[in-house]
Amino acid sequence: MSHNSNLQDDIIRMSGVNPRKCMRCGKCSATCPAYDEMEYHPHQFVNMVENGDIEPLLKSESLYRCLSCFACIERCPRSVEPAKLVEAVRLAVIRQQGANRMKPEDVAAIADDETPQQLLVSAFRKYSK
Amino acid sequence: MQRIGVFVCWCGSNIAGTVDVHAVAEALKLEPGVVFSTDYQYMCSQAGQNIIKEAIAEHKLTGIVVCSCSPRMHEATFRKTAAAAGLNPYMVEIANIREQCSWVHKDMPIGTEKAIILGKAAIAKVNLNAPLTPGESPVTKRALVIGGGIAGIQTALDIADAGFPVDIVEKKPTIGGKMAQLDKTFPTLDCAACILTPKMVDVAQHDKIRIFSYSEVTEVKGFVGNFDVKIKKHARYVKEDVCTGCGDCVSKCPMKKVPNEFNLGMDNRHAIYIPFAQAVPKVATIDPNACNMIKNGKCGLCAKVCTAGAIDYTQKDEFIEEKYGAIVVATGYNHISMDKFDEFAYNQSKDVITSLEFERLTNAAGPTAGKLLRPSDGVHPHTIVFVQCVGSRCDACAEKGKEYCSKICCMYTAKHAMLTRDKYPDTDVYVFYIDVRTPGKNFDEFYRRAVEEYGVHYIKGMVGKVVPEGNKLKVQASDLLSNKQLHIDADLVVLAAAIEPDKSARPLATMLTASMDTNDFFTEAHPKLRPVESPTAGVFLSGACQGPKDIPETVSQAGAAASKVIGLLAKDKLTGNPCIAHSDEMMCNGCSSCERVCPYGAITYVDKEFRMPDRTTAIRRVASVNPAVCQGCGACTVACPSGAMDLKGFATSQIIAEVDAICK
Ligand SMILES: Cc1cc2nc3c(=O)[nH]c(=O)nc-3n(C[C@H](O)[C@H](O)[C@H](O)COP(=O)(O)OP(=O)(O)OC[C@H]3O[C@@H](n4cnc5c(N)ncnc54)[C@H](O)[C@@H]3O)c2cc1C
Ligand code: SF4
Ligand code: SF4
Ligand code: SF4
Ligand code: SF4
Numbered sequence: 048m049s050h051n052s053n054l055q056d057d058i059i060r061m062s063g064v065n066p067r068k069c070m071r072c073g074k075c076s077a078t079c080p081a082y083d084e085m086e087y088h089p090h091q092f093v094n095m096v097e098n099g100d101i102e103p104l105l106k107s108e109s110l111y112r113c114l115s116c117f118a119c120i121e122r123c124p125r126s127v128e129p130a131k132l133v134e135a136v137r138l139a140v141i142r143q144q145g146a147n148r149m150k151p152e153d154v155a156a157i158a159d160d161e162t163p164q165q166l167l168v169s170a171f172r173k174y175s176k
Numbered sequence: 177m178q179r180i181g182v183f184v185c186w187c188g189s190n191i192a193g194t195v196d197v198h199a200v201a202e203a204l205k206l207e208p209g210v211v212f213s214t215d216y217q218y219m220c221s222q223a224g225q226n227i228i229k230e231a232i233a234e235h236k237l238t239g240i241v242v243c244s245c246s247p248r249m250h251e252a253t254f255r256k257t258a259a260a261a262g263l264n265p266y267m268v269e270i271a272n273i274r275e276q277c278s279w280v281h282k283d284m285p286i287g288t289e290k291a292i293i294l295g296k297a298a299i300a301k302v303n304l305n306a307p308l309t310p311g312e313s314p315v316t317k318r319a320l321v322i323g324g325g326i327a328g329i330q331t332a333l334d335i336a337d338a339g340f341p342v343d344i345v346e347k348k349p350t351i352g353g354k355m356a357q358l359d360k361t362f363p364t365l366d367c368a369a370c371i372l373t374p375k376m377v378d379v380a381q382h383d384k385i386r387i388f389s390y391s392e393v394t395e396v397k398g399f400v401g402n403f404d405v406k407i408k409k410h411a412r413y414v415k416e417d418v419c420t421g422c423g424d425c426v427s428k429c430p431m432k433k434v435p436n437e438f439n440l441g442m443d444n445r446h447a448i449y450i451p452f453a454q455a456v457p458k459v460a461t462i463d464p465n466a467c468n469m470i471k472n473g474k475c476g477l478c479a480k481v482c483t484a485g486a487i488d489y490t491q492k493d494e495f496i497e498e499k500y501g502a503i504v505v506a507t508g509y510n511h512i513s514m515d516k517f518d519e520f521a522y523n524q525s526k527d528v529i530t531s532l533e534f535e536r537l538t539n540a541a542g543p544t545a546g547k548l549l550r551p552s553d554g555v556h557p558h559t560i561v562f563v564q565c566v567g568s569r570c571d572a573c574a575e576k577g578k579e580y581c582s583k584i585c586c587m588y589t590a591k592h593a594m595l596t597r598d599k600y601p602d603t604d605v606y607v608f609y610i611d612v613r614t615p616g617k618n619f620d621e622f623y624r625r626a627v628e629e630y631g632v633h634y635i636k637g638m639v640g641k642v643v644p645e646g647n648k649l650k651v652q653a654s655d656l657l658s659n660k661q662l663h664i665d666a667d668l669v670v671l672a673a674a675i676e677p678d679k680s681a682r683p684l685a686t687m688l689t690a691s692m693d694t695n696d697f698f699t700e701a702h703p704k705l706r707p708v709e710s711p712t713a714g715v716f717l718s719g720a721c722q723g724p725k726d727i728p729e730t731v732s733q734a735g736a737a738a739s740k741v742i743g744l745l746a747k748d749k750l751t752g753n754p755c756i757a758h759s760d761e762m763m764c765n766g767c768s769s770c771e772r773v774c775p776y777g778a779i780t781y782v783d784k785e786f787r788m789p790d791r792t793t794a795i796r797r798v799a800s801v802n803p804a805v806c807q808g809c810g811a812c813t814v815a816c817p818s819g820a821m822d823l824k825g826f827a828t829s830q831i832i833a834e835v836d837a838i839c840k
Binding site: 068071073074075076077079082083088090091118122123125126 | 577610636637639640652653655656659661
């Protein structure tokens with residue numbers, strides 16, 4: 048298992064989450080509406096960050112399957128807030144050079160007249176530097 | 177000048193590990209008044225105590241200082257040692273160099289320095305100590321038990337069997353508590369009623385036990401051995417001594433749509449009711465909020481049918497005042513409200529129930545006569561999902577639920593799952609767990625039987641949400657061991673809700689000046705060595721009011737509490753604490769400040785004649801402390817504006833001397 052403690056510290060600091068509070072109940076994953084789309088499920092995010100096993104998370108498509116619905120945050124009995132970890136890992140990715148998930152050129156292809164401008168703005172915030 | 181002996185204890189390596197005990201003994205030799213100083217491995221042992229006794233005789237000591245563990249641990253031990261050697265026990269001071277020194281410091285020089293300072297303070301105090309003699313107070317040989325669940329019942333029976341009269345105050349119309357609502361009980365699966373109701377009958381028939389049901393304690397005064405208690409008996413509008421419990425009134429009562437609390441609202445009762453067939457006392461009670469006669473004077477049917485003439489619509493609440501030597505708290509628990517747990521749809525679907533409701537649904541005397549039927553449509557459920565730890569083991573920040581493990585739910589859920597599979601093998605039973613916690617005699621074996629013999633599906637994971645859809649409950653859960661999210665169409669969902677102390681426990685604790693933890697469970701005097709006593713003298717703890725407990729544990733604790741009560745009531749007199757307040761009448765100006773702060777009501781005022789400097793006399797109002805009631809808390813000494821109040825054994829001058837010794 049790879050252990051990346053620098054990244055681990057960054058992610059813990061950025062998210063403000065203490066993964067050690069997790070008691071492995073799995074309620075976050077039980078509640079997650081995007082579960083089937085995700086390779087790593089919310090409770091695994093918590094566990095992998097706790098173990099410093101960050102590399103696979105950085106590469107995982109799961110980061111972009113999370114809906115940020117915060118159901119896991121709402122239901123977690125230990126106040127661990129898994130979605131904040133997902134968000135922090137996402138940020139770690141887009142902070143890497145050239146790792147933008149969305150480029151201005153792509154907009155024409157994905158947006159139409161119905162797309163609210165607000166959505167594009169938040170998408171840029173989330174997926175590019 | 178005192179002749180003081182100093183005894184420094186090593187406590188094995190507990191103290192000697194971080195405190196240089198020889199250096200402490202040597203340094204303290206130089207303090208004023210000290211004529212002897214030594215150290216020893218275990219001062220509290222027989223050999224250690226002998227060192228103290230011999231030194232008292234040999235050096236004609238008038239006071240001693242033991243530098244050791246907390247006075248809560250061994251002050252009494254060393255006082256006895258001193259008394260055995262002919263020294264007044266109140267000439268003993270303890271310097272706590274373990275809990276307050278060696279255990280909190282890692283560094284030997286710092287630990288040693290602090291131990292010396294603590295020793296100096298104790299020596300400064302002993303220099304001002306005076307011999308004290310405790311007073312005596314009589315013991316009222318009667319016990320009060322608050323709460324009539326299995327805990328209260330067992331405690332009352334054990335005390336009464338030892339020959340002392342006991343009163344049980346129960347707020348519900350019958351004793352029995354939660355156990356009366358249970359169906360079968362783990363780990364042996366005997367029926368709760370079969371083992372409980374004979375005990376209830378024993379209580380009813382015991383000539384030493386009185387039951388005040390439908391009653392509450394409203395006021396407690398006094399102190400250990402001498403409590404004055406006021407009990408409010410709520411009007412039940414039925415004469416208890418006349419009613420035969422025949423139940424004729426109940427069947428005639430036209431108000432029959434009142435939710436039945438004994439069945440947790442799953443069926444209805446009448447406005448006049450007997451909670452269940454084996455109720456004790458077996459008398460009817462009228463619910464004044466439901467009875468037409470009491471609300472607007474229309475009806476009166478029950479009075480007409482009652483051949484015994486027991487109905488009395490004009491009955492009033494009654495107050496009883498009684499004296500007790502000891503009080504046992506046995507107020508039990510309830511499960512928490514499910515209102516904050518929307519994800520389980522408890523308030524949306526009748527088919528999502530708590531485990532206690534499940535007990536009633538499977539109980540032969542319950543709303544379905546023991547047939548397991550869905551509350552919504554009365555159909556037999558084929559898929560049942562049990563969820564453990566609902567609201568237990570929550571983080572404090574989550575602001576719903578409790579931080580502790582409720583302890584009983586793993587076992588009763590295994591029981592429910594097993595009994596369901598036994599009686600209805602066509603049912604699929606799932607149990608979602610975070611951990612299965614089944615320590616205890618024959619407990620883990622019991623849980624394994626549910627899995628291995630009865631084929632209950634235990635799944636490691638939690639239920640995330642329950643959505644009622646048509647006549648199904650869509651359960652979404654995680655199965656952590658196979659890393660899958662599960663979707664189950666269930667017919668019934670059973671929630672193992674966390675338990676919490678009864679809401680009346682906190683006001684009761686205030687009345688008793690008994691302490692509680694942040695969860696409102698009563699605190700024991702010592703978590704290991706005094707588990708059934710409250711820190712308040714004369715108040716004892718029995719059952720789930722002290723912490724989550726199953727029946728075997730409750731009954732053992734109930735017996736233990738009873739034996740402590742018997743030990744107290746067997747005494748004719750109690751020696752009091754001589755460290756109590758007294759006021760200097762020449763300085764007291766009768767301002768009443770002390771009376772207002774005394775939590776025990778120990779202070780009264782007397783008008784006294786005083787000779788004035790000019791040979792005239794004057795009547796002045798001065799404070800007087802009742803030595804039997806004063807607990808020596810010291811509140812009055814700081815409230816007194818004229819410095820008239822002082823505490824024996826903890827005089828202001830003694831405390832200042834200690835502070836001076838520390839700051840020197
Ligand atoms: C669903 C479920 C299933 C269970 N199954 C089992 C089992 O199979 N085996 C087992 O060993 N244990 C079982 N238990 C645990 C068992 O119920 C408790 O261990 C037991 O009831 C504790 O007894 P108690 O007397 O301390 O409390 P309680 O039973 O709660 O009794 C307390 C009594 O005090 C009264 N009271 C409260 N406050 C006051 C007041 N201020 N003044 C006067 N009276 C007051 C209450 O009305 C009540 O009658 C189960 C619990 C639940 C919830
Ligand atoms: S819900 Fe919270 S405690 Fe439970 S597994 Fe997820 S993060 Fe851990
Ligand atoms: S916030 Fe993301 S991880 Fe959490 S429940 Fe929603 S989709 Fe799942
Ligand atoms: S006893 Fe079991 S079900 Fe109950 S809170 Fe503890 S772990 Fe959870
Ligand atoms: S020390 Fe004073 S305030 Fe405290 S109990 Fe005694 S008289 Fe009351």
